[in-house]
Amino acid sequence: MKIKRTTLLWVLDCLALLTFIATFTPLVIPENETAPFFMGLPYTMWMGLLVSIIFVVLAYFVSIVNKEGKNAD
Amino acid sequence: MLIKFIIASIVYLGILIFLVRRTRLKEKTTSNYLLGGGNIGFVIGLFTTAATLFSAFTVVGMPDFFRTHGVGAWIFLAVSDTMMVYALLRVGEILRRKARKLDFKGMSGLMTMTYKTKLAGYVAFGGAVVFLIPYIAVQISGISIFLNAAFPDAIPVWAWSLIIVGIMIIYSETGGLRAIMYNDTLQGILLFVTIWIIGWNCIDHFGSIPAMFEKVASVKEELLSTPGPNGLFTAQFFIISAIAIISLPFTQPQISTRVVIMKSSKALRKMAIGLGVVAILVILPTMFMGMYGAVLYPDATTQEFIGQVLLYDQASGVAALGLIGLIAAAISTSDSQIFALGSELRSLLNVDDKKAISITRTFIMVFGLLALIFSIVSTEHLVLLARTSFTGTAMMGPMILVGILSGKKLSKLMPLATLFVLVVFILSKLGIVPGKIWILQTEIVLFSVLALAVVFEILVIRSTKAMNS
Numbered sequence: 001m002k003i004k005r006t007t008l009l010w011v012l013d014c015l016a017l018l019t020f021i022a023t024f025t026p027l028v029i030p031e032n033e034t035a036p037f038f039m040g041l042p043y044t045m046w047m048g049l050l051v052s053i054i055f056v057v058l059a060y061f062v063s064i065v066n067k068e069g070k071n072a073d
Numbered sequence: 074m075l076i077k078f079i080i081a082s083i084v085y086l087g088i089l090i091f092l093v094r095r096t097r098l099k100e101k102t103t104s105n106y107l108l109g110g111g112n113i114g115f116v117i118g119l120f121t122t123a124a125t126l127f128s129a130f131t132v133v134g135m136p137d138f139f140r141t142h143g144v145g146a147w148i149f150l151a152v153s154d155t156m157m158v159y160a161l162l163r164v165g166e167i168l169r170r171k172a173r174k175l176d177f178k179g180m181s182g183l184m185t186m187t188y189k190t191k192l193a194g195y196v197a198f199g200g201a202v203v204f205l206i207p208y209i210a211v212q213i214s215g216i217s218i219f220l221n222a223a224f225p226d227a228i229p230v231w232a233w234s235l236i237i238v239g240i241m242i243i244y245s246e247t248g249g250l251r252a253i254m255y256n257d258t259l260q261g262i263l264l265f266v267t268i269w270i271i272g273w274n275c276i277d278h279f280g281s282i283p284a285m286f287e288k289v290a291s292v293k294e295e296l297l298s299t300p301g302p303n304g305l306f307t308a309q310f311f312i313i314s315a316i317a318i319i320s321l322p323f324t325q326p327q328i329s330t331r332v333v334i335m336k337s338s339k340a341l342r343k344m345a346i347g348l349g350v351v352a353i354l355v356i357l358p359t360m361f362m363g364m365y366g367a368v369l370y371p372d373a374t375t376q377e378f379i380g381q382v383l384l385y386d387q388a389s390g391v392a393a394l395g396l397i398g399l400i401a402a403a404i405s406t407s408d409s410q411i412f413a414l415g416s417e418l419r420s421l422l423n424v425d426d427k428k429a430i431s432i433t434r435t436f437i438m439v440f441g442l443l444a445l446i447f448s449i450v451s452t453e454h455l456v457l458l459a460r461t462s463f464t465g466t467a468m469m470g471p472m473i474l475v476g477i478l479s480g481k482k483l484s485k486l487m488p489l490a491t492l493f494v495l496v497v498f499i500l501s502k503l504g505i506v507p508g509k510i511w512i513l514q515t516e517i518v519l520f521s522v523l524a525l526a527v528v529f530e531i532l533v534i535r536s537t538k539a540m541n542s
Binding site for chain 1: 144145147148151152154155156158159161162163166281282283284286287290294295297298299300306308311312315338339342343345346349350352353360
């Protein structure tokens, strides 16, 4: 169980790190590019919104995985 | 509008007084006065952390950032804030375990204990004072100037500052951290409601969000991409900002204290997720306000633009609420920062609890007065230090994280490296050391120095110790 939890946390950390790195590349912040628009939002805006949501979702998964673990209470 | 503002102020002050009476402490100890009893639930925890995190900068600075530099401002703050939430969940639990084990009173005291040298505690405390007091002072002066502009015939700027600091000190002294947290909750809700009403009105002006962006594109298309019209939002700028913001829960004492005193790990987890959602929901309307300003007031000064969007373009009732929301945003962050400086000082004191609390209360007043004086005689250097407050405190991040995460005896390398880096950083902000080294900004170089120090601490010093033992 502990090994499974550690593996899951490792996977979540890797995903968070990859998203972190991608945020500072042209994938999220291409220079002077406004297209493609999504629901009327310019590219960097909707990609930024997506990255924010991804981090909240990843954090939610961490909180679920950590539920099982030893805590400070 | 003055009448409506006075009515709203009376209602606001009435609720503050009610909360102060409810949280008043007869016997003040470190546990109940400085740490709020150490059993904060999810809802209060969420609102107090959010109100502490989202300062007047969010209400004034962020709309102006969107207006001037474009949608990249979302990456600068909202994305960095949600990254911070992830870091908070990953490291927060370890911090809480360490805090329980070492009888946490403040981050400076915790650093003294983990590094077993007072130098670490002094560096953490010194860094917090040097970067937080200017930040508090600039917030107070900013709001006071704004209030003076809104009501030029009422009272002078310094009198507004005095009223704001007076309110903060009275309820901090009376009820301690619990009073601050209850007030933060009130202020957080007020800020949230106000900012959404104004944000909504801004979208309403264009009819829809796509119509708003179409209009912005026709005025200045560069606002819809990075690096923005002034070239500010580069990858380096975003990386430095992200590091500074991700470190907040560990480097800014007012936030780390809240992480430690949450009632349970479950409450902390819920609070952190809630904080991520609130961050998105608070920053979104500031984007609407900024885009509105980009179309209607592209050449106005910050103060003119904020005056228009918060006051003059709104119905008088909403404008009064806007002003109160702005004051609430400034107060809820500043009171927590002043109080946290007091807690940090307490954590370095080795005297009996009663005496320590008495000294701490005196210094909370001193820190408040210092912020008031600096807000009145605000200089360019002070503004520079405030502007770089988050980056400055983030320089303490590696030392604090190594201290929290390491279970083994540590050397003095991290406190010394942090002290050196902080001095160089301040000198670079004062223009004595260059702001750029080769193609890299000085901050990136300094963070790299700290990263090297961490590697050296973990690998070299530890292996040397293992060989000697």
